[in-house]
Amino acid sequence: MASDQTRGAILNAAERLYADRGFGDVTLRDIVATANVNLAAVNYHFGSKDELIAELFVTRSLATNRERLNELKAAEQAGGGRAGIDAIFRALVGPTLRGCLGPSSESSTAARFMIRASIESVPPIRRIKNREVDHLRKFAAAMRRSLPGRAEADLYWGLHFALAMAHHTIRERERLTKLSEGKCDLDDVEGIIDRVVAVSVTALTGEKVQGRPSGKLAAREAH
Amino acid sequence: MASDQTRGAILNAAERLYADRGFGDVTLRDIVATANVNLAAVNYHFGSKDELIAELFVTRSLATNRERLNELKAAEQAGGGRAGIDAIFRALVGPTLRGCLGPSSESSTAARFMIRASIESVPPIRRIKNREVDHLRKFAAAMRRSLPGRAEADLYWGLHFALAMAHHTIRERERLTKLSEGKCDLDDVEGIIDRVVAVSVTALTGEKVQGRPSGKLAAREAH
DNA sequence: GATAGTTTCATACAACTGTTTGAAATGCAA
DNA sequence: TTGCATTTCAAACAGTTGTATGAAACTATC
Known part of the structure; x- marks a missing residue:
């Protein structure tokens, strides 16, 4: 499934960004830009930012x-x-x-x-x-x-x-x-x-x- | 000075709200509403939210x-x-x-x-x-x-x-x-x-x- | 009581936020 | 190929945020 690829890319990007810059100033747009996926993908795969x-x-x-x-x-x-x-x-x-x-x-x-x-x-x-x-x-x-x-x-x-x-x-x-x-x-x-x-x-x-x-x-x- | 009154009201309201609800979900509008002062008063007296x-x-x-x-x-x-x-x-x-x-x-x-x-x-x-x-x-x-x-x-x-x-x-x-x-x-x-x-x-x-x-x-x- | 300085106020600003939408693309089974 | 479900995408949405502005109200000094 290609979906797992996107999911994984989001997880990786998010973990790295949060690790580097903290939860306070990392937005969904930062994450999807790093992961090279569409903005809506986060909500599609995880439901919400908090669930991610x-x-x-x-x-x-x-x-x-x-x-x-x-x-x-x-x-x-x-x-x-x-x-x-x-x-x-x-x-x-x-x-x-x-x-x-x-x-x-x-x-x-x-x-x-x-x-x-x-x-x-x-x-x-x-x-x-x-x-x-x-x-x-x-x-x-x-x-x-x-x-x-x-x-x-x-x-x-x-x-x-x-x-x-x-x-x-x-x-x-x-x-x-x-x-x-x-x-x-x-x-x-x-x-x-x-x-x-x-x-x-x-x-x-x-x-x-x-x-x-x-x-x-x-x-x-x-x- | 009446300014000290406003300053003090802001400090009190802010401390109470932060104590009760945390820093995450207390906005300047919450603070000025509790303190009964104008929204612009915070920036006038403290410069910014962070300085408050x-x-x-x-x-x-x-x-x-x-x-x-x-x-x-x-x-x-x-x-x-x-x-x-x-x-x-x-x-x-x-x-x-x-x-x-x-x-x-x-x-x-x-x-x-x-x-x-x-x-x-x-x-x-x-x-x-x-x-x-x-x-x-x-x-x-x-x-x-x-x-x-x-x-x-x-x-x-x-x-x-x-x-x-x-x-x-x-x-x-x-x-x-x-x-x-x-x-x-x-x-x-x-x-x-x-x-x-x-x-x-x-x-x-x-x-x-x-x-x-x-x-x-x-x-x-x-x- | 005019003047200058301080303080208040309503309002607008500009930017950013997470989330939603509906259509387009893709993958996969029959 | 057809049909159906999954996944992607651009775009917009609706709301909130801290901050800035310029006029009005106030205060104290002369």
């Missing part, structure tokens, strides 16, 4: 969620049904940080698009994010299994803070680089993941965590 | 920054020029959280406006935020004085994570309430501040912190 944005975001969002759940399941199977709290946090923040930070974030439009979606906040995306709670509940459940003694509220705060550090790092990447005058290496994604996981675990258990065996933090902590 | 938004944000932002620095100075004086790291974090996140969370956040339009400014991200506000780095440097300097042995990068990451937790809590307040089914009490501002400070300190020093003497966390930790 929603489809872009849902696609990328589902992919990340899948990765997260895969990592979580792998960790739980390795631990015989109960994953370590550090592995749970790692599954939660790893995929997002790997996707939006690091060298790929310059090249991949998908990554840059997700960063935009994280910084700006347009109605169609906000609506989708509000339904994302179910996904987080699975992580809350895993945390409950991992730390059965903990108060529920503590677990939710731990989950919340882990996401806070991950998302804020993505959002404020530039500012942190400027503030620290380059002393914080935003390209060392795995190091950042180690940091976020370590802080999250320490916040919850009060114990210092070793991080992954190969992690830079682990090496540093061990002197 | 900027003035609103700068006013509130400066107020918060003043509070933060006051708390920081008080803490440093009390410690003879060197504040405890917990007091530094408290000065950093306390004013923001107190301003945007808690009972006042329902009533005060100023608080609701700042929450909006934190969630949505319009160009005039983004421009101002980018210049806010100088203010954070003062906190970085205080941290250096408080923990002279620490690596610079660790301090910046600590600062960054503290802000992350504070801002994310403000931004995702609703979602956390829904996710935790009310188990996380978002109205207990001082308890939240204790939590953020405790996690921030632990992340940096690896030691559990007691929080304020009167803090709920402190009481809980002590059994």
